[in-house]
Amino acid sequence: MTIRPAILLTLATMGVGAAALPADIDPAFRVFLTRQMKFSASELNALARGKTVRHSLGATTPGEVAAVGATWIDASPDIFLERFRDIVRFKRDEDVLQIGRFHDPPVIEDLAALTVDEDDLDAEDCRVGDCNVRLPSGDIVRFQREIDWKAPGARAKAAALFKRMLIDHVHAYWSGGAGRMAEYNDDKRPIQPGVEFGGILNNSPYLSELVPGLPDHLRDFPSARLAGSEDFLYWSKEKFGIAPFITVTHITISRAASGAVVITSKDVYSSRYFDASVGLTIVSKSQDGGFVLVYANRSRASALKGSFSALRRAIVDRRVRGSLEQGLKAIKSRLEGVK
Numbered sequence: 001m002t003i004r005p006a007i008l009l010t011l012a013t014m015g016v017g018a019a020a021l022p023a024d025i026d027p028a029f030r031v032f033l034t035r036q037m038k039f040s041a042s043e044l045n046a047l048a049r050g051k052t053v054r055h056s057l058g059a060t061t062p063g064e065v066a067a068v069g070a071t072w073i074d075a076s077p078d079i080f081l082e083r084f085r086d087i088v089r090f091k092r093d094e095d096v097l098q099i100g101r102f103h104d105p106p107v108i109e110d111l112a113a114l115t116v117d118e119d120d121l122d123a124e125d126c127r128v129g130d131c132n133v134r135l136p137s138g139d140i141v142r143f144q145r146e147i148d149w150k151a152p153g154a155r156a157k158a159a160a161l162f163k164r165m166l167i168d169h170v171h172a173y174w175s176g177g178a179g180r181m182a183e184y185n186d187d188k189r190p191i192q193p194g195v196e197f198g199g200i201l202n203n204s205p206y207l208s209e210l211v212p213g214l215p216d217h218l219r220d221f222p223s224a225r226l227a228g229s230e231d232f233l234y235w236s237k238e239k240f241g242i243a244p245f246i247t248v249t250h251i252t253i254s255r256a257a258s259g260a261v262v263i264t265s266k267d268v269y270s271s272r273y274f275d276a277s278v279g280l281t282i283v284s285k286s287q288d289g290g291f292v293l294v295y296a297n298r299s300r301a302s303a304l305k306g307s308f309s310a311l312r313r314a315i316v317d318r319r320v321r322g323s324l325e326q327g328l329k330a331i332k333s334r335l336e337g338v339k
Contacts, residue, residue: 024048024286025072028258036206037068037296047072047292052332054324057296060203063275068296069324075335077283077291081261087234087251095239102233106170108163114235116159119243120271123158124149131186132243133271139165140185166235166269170248173268174233176222181269189302196276196300197266204278204298207264210256217252218266218278229254233268245272260284267299275300295328 054069
C-alpha cells in the first residue's frame with residue numbers, strides 16, 4: 001500500500017518559496033499540541049523555528065493508522081482558506097485524475113465529468129462477496145439483474161448505473177434520508193463504514209476539544225449540524241495502489257474558541273482500500289502575521305488486518321509520515337510565495 005492521496009487533502013500543492021521566519025505559537029495552542037497531538041518540546045521548538053515536524057499517533061485497533069504533522073507558514077491564513085474553498089483547483093495534482101464539487105443538494109449532473117471504466121469497475125464479474133468495488137449487496141445484484149451483458153453498450157450502462165447508485169447514496173447522506181450505504185458486501189467479510197467511522201471518532205478526542213459538538217456533527221450529519229459550520233461535498237478519482245479509486249469527501253469548516261480555523265475531511269465513500277477516514281486541518285494565526293498549519297489523519301483499512309498486519313501497518317505508517325512531511329513543506333513553499 002501507498003499513502004492514500006486523500007490523506008493529503010489539504011496539503012497537495014507544489015511550488016518553491018522563501019525560507020520561514022521564527023514563529024510565535026499561541027501558549028494555549030502549544031498546550032493543545034502537547035497534550036492532544038503528542039508533540040514533544042523539541043518538536044515544538046523546531047516548529048517555532050520554522051521547521052516541519054511530524055510523527056505517528058497511537059492506533060488502538062488493528063487496521064488503523066494515524067499521523068500528525070505541523071509547519072509554520074509565513075503567509076495570511078485567509079489565503080489558505082480562500083484557496084481551500086476552491087477544492088477543485090486546490091486538489092489538482094497528477095495523482096488526482098478527476099474531481100468535482102457537488103451542488104447543494106447533490107444532483108446526478110455533478111458526476112458528469114466522472115468516467116467509470118474497467119479499471120474502476122468490473123461490473124460484469126461483480127458478485128456479492130467478490131466484487132472489485134465497495135458496494136452493498138442490494139446494489140451489487142443490480143449489475144446482473146438490470147444489465148444485459150450481451151447487448152451493445154452494456155459497460156456504458158453499467159457505468160451509468162454505478163453513478164446512479166453513487167448519487168443516491170450521496171443524496172441520502174446529505175439529506176439524512178434513507179439510502180446510505182450502511183454495509184459493503186464486496187468481500188467475504190462485510191464492512192460497516194459507520195461502525196469504523198465511529199471507532200475513529202472515539203480515538204480522536206482532540207476534535208471535541210477544538211470544537212465542542214464537532215464529533216456529533218460528523219457522526220449524525222445532517223441531523224446534528226454544528227452552528228456556524230460551512231459544509232460541502234466533493235468527489236474525486238485518484239491514483240492509488242494497483243488501480244485508481246473513486247471517493248466522496250465531506251468537508252466541514254468551523255472555528256475553535258481561539259479563532260483558529262478547523263477543517264475536517266470525512267470519507268463518505270471510497271470505492272476501494274479504505275473503510276473510514278477523518279482528516280483534521282488546523283490553521284492557527286500567529287501574532288507575527290503567519291500561521292501554524294497542523295494536519296492529522298486517522299484511517300482504517302481492511303488490508304491492514306490479518307496475517308502480517310503489523311508489518312504492513314509499519315510500512316504504511318512510515319509512508320504516511322514521509323508523505324505528510326513532503327506535503328506540509330510543499331504547501332509552505334507555495335503559500336510563502338504569495339504575499
